[in-house]
Amino acid sequence: MELAVVNVPTIEGKVFVCADVSGSMKSPVTGQRQGATTAVQCIDVAALVAASILRKNPSAEILPFEQDVVRLDLNPRDSIMSNAQRLASIGGGGTNCSAPVQMLNRRGAKGDLIIFVSDNESWIDAPHYGRFGGSATQTMKEWGHFKNRNPKARMVCIDIQPYGTVQAKEQGDILNVGGFSDQVFDVIAEFARGELNAGRWVRLIEEVIL
Numbered sequence: 001m002e003l004a005v006v007n008v009p010t011i012e013g014k015v016f017v018c019a020d021v022s023g024s025m026k027s028p029v030t031g032q033r034q035g036a037t038t039a040v041q042c043i044d045v046a047a048l049v050a051a052s053i054l055r056k057n058p059s060a061e062i063l064p065f066e067q068d069v070v071r072l073d074l075n076p077r078d079s080i081m082s083n084a085q086r087l088a089s090i091g092g093g094g095t096n097c098s099a100p101v102q103m104l105n106r107r108g109a110k111g112d113l114i115i116f117v118s119d120n121e122s123w124i125d126a127p128h129y130g131r132f133g134g135s136a137t138q139t140m141k142e143w144g145h146f147k148n149r150n151p152k153a154r155m156v157c158i159d160i161q162p163y164g165t166v167q168a169k170e171q172g173d174i175l176n177v178g179g180f181s182d183q184v185f186d187v188i189a190e191f192a193r194g195e196l197n198a199g200r201w202v203r204l205i206e207e208v209i210l
Contacts, residue, residue, distance in 0.1 A: 005052045005080060007182075009189035013112025015060040018100040019050040020118035021091025022066040027119070029160060029180075042160045045180055046117040047087035049158065051080045052185070053115065063100040066093045095119075097167045098138035105145045112150070113192050114143075116157040116167070139167040147173070156188050 025043035050062045058076035063069050070090055074083045097118060104111065147153055155174045157167065162178030170176045175191045177184055190196040
């Protein structure tokens with residue numbers, strides 16, 4: 001595993017990784033498929049992502065969450081697998097995706113990048129409807145407070161089981177990623193550097209030899 005993540009990039013600035021450890025994350029990554037259900041659970045993926053980023057970014061802060069943030073101290077010098085196993089062994093209960101950002105706001109935390117790894121099944125903090133229609137999740141409200149303090153901050157939301165709904169609406173400072181592969185690490189690093197934009201995708205497509 002140490003060799004497998006050698007290409008996980010170092011991300012500049014202060015990074016917070018919000019790893020969903022709620023009960024719904026115990027479901028198989030593939031979903032329930034007759035004859036093709038994997039033993040790998042969503043929480044295993046979230047734990048490995050968090051542990052891998054911590055290994056390459058020792059100042060990163062891991063914030064496991066369910067209904068609230070779960071206190072867990074991880075040592076970046078420990079092996080990726082041991083940290084991942086510690087993360088995957090906790091949790092259960094409901095999901096509150098806004099909890100880690102809310103905690104950061106209570107602390108007045110400064111940061112450059114927030115990474116969510118979740119299945120987006122956040123039922124505790126349901127959308128709040130405004131006077132003129134439309135709605136905003138509590139996650140977006142807390143993100144707004146975080147951005148007021150950290151105007152250059154960005155957020156990446158990795159939805160391991162995308163079903164067409166998101167907790168954070170995609171915009172210039174928010175990137176939603178559906179599913180997971182090792183390429184996600186490169187996407188995160190590029191987005192954090194401000195290099196992930198439509199022009200870059202056009203260039204990549206034009207470089208493809210048909």
